[in-house]
Amino acid sequence: xxxxxxxxxxxxxxxxxxxxxxxxxxxxxxxxxxxxxxxxxxxxxxxxxxxxxxxxxxxxxxxxxxxxxxxxxxxxxxxxxxxxxxxxxxxxxxxxxxxxxxxxxxxxxxxxxxxxxxxxxxxxxxxxxxxxxxxxxxxxxxxxxxxxxxxxxxxxxxxxxxxxxxxxxxxxxxxxxxxxxxxxx
Amino acid sequence: xxxxxxxxxxxxxxxxxxxxxxxxxxxxxxxxxxxxxxxxxxxxxxxxxxxxxxxxxxxxxxxxxxxxxxxxxxxxxxxxxxxxxxxxxxxxxxxxxxxxxxxxxxxxxxxxxxxxxxxxxxxxxxxxxxxxxxxxxxxxxxxxxxxxxxxxxxxxxxxxxxxxxxxxxxxxxxxxxxxxxxxxxxxxxxxxxxxxxxxxxxxxxxxxxxxxxxxxxxxxxxxxxxxxxxxxxxxxxxxxxxxxxxxxxxxxxxxxxxxxxxxxxxxxxxxxxxxxxxxxx
Ligand code: SF4
Numbered sequence: 001x002x003x004x005x006x007x008x009x010x011x012x013x014x015x016x017x018x019x020x021x022x023x024x025x026x027x028x029x030x031x032x033x034x035x036x037x038x039x040x041x042x043x044x045x046x047x048x049x050x051x052x053x054x055x056x057x058x059x060x061x062x063x064x065x066x067x068x069x070x071x072x073x074x075x076x077x078x079x080x081x082x083x084x085x086x087x088x089x090x091x092x093x094x095x096x097x098x099x100x101x102x103x104x105x106x107x108x109x110x111x112x113x114x115x116x117x118x119x120x121x122x123x124x125x126x127x128x129x130x131x132x133x134x135x136x137x138x139x140x141x142x143x144x145x146x147x148x149x150x151x152x153x154x155x156x157x158x159x160x161x162x163x164x165x166x167x168x169x170x171x172x173x174x175x176x177x178x179x180x181x182x183x184x185x
Numbered sequence: 186x187x188x189x190x191x192x193x194x195x196x197x198x199x200x201x202x203x204x205x206x207x208x209x210x211x212x213x214x215x216x217x218x219x220x221x222x223x224x225x226x227x228x229x230x231x232x233x234x235x236x237x238x239x240x241x242x243x244x245x246x247x248x249x250x251x252x253x254x255x256x257x258x259x260x261x262x263x264x265x266x267x268x269x270x271x272x273x274x275x276x277x278x279x280x281x282x283x284x285x286x287x288x289x290x291x292x293x294x295x296x297x298x299x300x301x302x303x304x305x306x307x308x309x310x311x312x313x314x315x316x317x318x319x320x321x322x323x324x325x326x327x328x329x330x331x332x333x334x335x336x337x338x339x340x341x342x343x344x345x346x347x348x349x350x351x352x353x354x355x356x357x358x359x360x361x362x363x364x365x366x367x368x369x370x371x372x373x374x375x376x377x378x379x380x381x382x383x384x385x386x387x388x389x390x391x392x393x394x395x396x397x398x399x400x401x402x403x404x405x406x407x408x409x410x411x412x413x414x415x416x417x418x419x420x421x422x423x424x425x426x427x428x429x430x431x432x433x434x435x436x437x438x439x440x441x442x443x444x445x446x447x448x449x450x451x452x453x454x455x456x457x458x459x460x461x462x463x464x465x466x
Pocket of ligand 1 (some may be wrong): 126333
């Protein structure tokens with residue numbers, strides 16, 4: 001377990017260096033998206049149309065932030081539960097997506113796709129949403145404004161604190177962590 | 186007969202919407218501090234520390250503790266001597282939600298059509314309102330913003346008397362086990378037993394309102410709660426599901442009588458952002 005400073009966009013070398021359990025400070029451009037936005041993105045990919053942002057090397061943060069107050073860059077913005085995006089993620093990884101940020105475990109299909117396509121899944125601390133907001137330095141809605149909190153936003157983050165859950169070797173921090181602290185009754 | 190203008194209910198709901206989303210009860214904060222002392226996993230301790238620091242940030246900055254500021258759950262108790270004036274009581278409650286979620290810069294998380302269109306109502310209404318008529322001339326409003334992540338891990342099961350208390354315990358532990366890291370552990374587990382299909386689900390939700398650390402008034406169920414808490418924490422799920430000794434902060438059981446043929450059981454999962462508040466008018 002190591003601490004890594006990471007800057008987007010991510011390439012295969014950066015990704016392959018990450019191991020389940022590593023602590024990461026992520027900086028650079030990332031995009032927000034939840035179920036409703038994923039549905040539209042996947043439809044665009046299937047139709048061969050252009051996406052509102054470049055997926056190559058991209059990181060998607062599963063979040064629907066609270067609305068910002070006047071003058072506030074970002075209001076509370078913690079992760080949402082990732083399994084709701086599981087059915088969309090493999091296709092996005094095949095099209096260049098490198099990282100996803102959320103909470104809770106991923107499906108076997110997503111984990112296998114991360115090994116195959118060299119992708120990684122990060123956990124942010126769910127519910128610690130006010131603190132996370134302060135690592136966001138810029139934010140703007142770039143697509144699907146009609147979805148309100150579920151619109152796609154482009155964020156510039158600075159040293160956003162994350163943990164590597166799934167790496168490119170197929171490790172899973174949920175499984176490993178639970179196995180270590182489980183006590184048989 | 187006591188006349189109460191529904192405008193005072195609107196004001197109370199508005200204030201509760203904002204305050205419950207920023208300030209957490211001392212019972213929850215203390216339980217998290219105790220968990221931090223006991224947690225064996227270094228990563229678990231780090232996560233608990235982040236959660237506790239987040240409370241300080243949200244209070245200082247007046248920002249919601251969590252971006253999911255929930256669906257507005259309202260338990261309304263109306264004294265039968267009360268006469269509401271100035272409009273419809275449910276409209277007044279929804280107006281309070283509308284104002285609170287706008288002025289508090291809280292997230293609007295309600296879609297009008299649950300399946301087909303899923304279009305956001307943009308003001309976080311409608312609230313989910315449960316009303317009881319009780320003796321007296323007071324109105325009590327219990328308010329809880331309920332996040333989706335933990336609610337999604339909840340379940341109702343129609344069990345049989347033959348399955349007994351051991352069956353209930355296994356169901357609760359299994360439900361938590363299958364939830365893993367999804368509901369943002371450490372969690373509070375509300376269990377409702379008895380009544381009917383829908384009544385036990387409400388009971389499970391009501392159980393979440395109990396102050397953490399307060400014992401169950403029934404000594405036998407108090408023991409069951411302790412056993413369940415031990416078994417749940419032995420699952421190893423830990424803070425955020427990444428492994429550790431703190432999976433739940435508390436298990437709260439509520440029971441009511443039921444039909445001779447039935448034993449309905451509901452498990453309502455609450456994340457560590459266990460928000461609720463009460464105003465009495
Ligand atoms: S489960 Fe609770 S802490 Fe987690 S995102 Fe939902 S409301 Fe926030």
